[in-house]
Amino acid sequence: MLSTDAVILRATVEASKEQKQMGNVKQTQIRINTSELILIKKMNGTAIADCPQCGARVEMVTPEQAVTMTKIRSRAIYAMVERDQIHFIETNQGFLLICLNSLQKQVRFPGSGND
Numbered sequence: 001m002l003s004t005d006a007v008i009l010r011a012t013v014e015a016s017k018e019q020k021q022m023g024n025v026k027q028t029q030i031r032i033n034t035s036e037l038i039l040i041k042k043m044n045g046t047a048i049a050d051c052p053q054c055g056a057r058v059e060m061v062t063p064e065q066a067v068t069m070t071k072i073r074s075r076a077i078y079a080m081v082e083r084d085q086i087h088f089i090e091t092n093q094g095f096l097l098i099c100l101n102s103l104q105k106q107v108r109f110p111g112s113g114n115d
């Protein structure tokens with residue numbers, strides 16, 4: 001039996017997407033409003049949470065963990081967040097969590113042994 005010291009937190013995720021098209025009147029508005037999000041903190045420091053963009057429960061890391069894992073400067077990590085290059089959520093407490101799934105697609109992890 002695994003004894004995982006799991007801490008469950010609740011966070012709010014709000015994502016809205018608006019698409020406007022010139023010419024023909026075509027407007028798509030997607031609005032996801034998940035009031036509750038289950039966030040499970042794992043022993044290794046990462047968290048498991050639902051990524052709205054992935055539509056799946058994925059591993060999430062703090063920006064600091066992302067820096068440690070990727071050896072990329074934190075400013076570059078934040079820039080990727082700002083440019084929507086990587087998925088992220090913000091907890092009710094205001095903490096930023098980065099979707100590891102999207103981060104791995106953007107950058108190569110040194111020493112991870114991937115291809």
Ligand SMILES: [Zn+2]
Nearest residue numbers: 051054087099
């Ligand atoms: Zn994601």
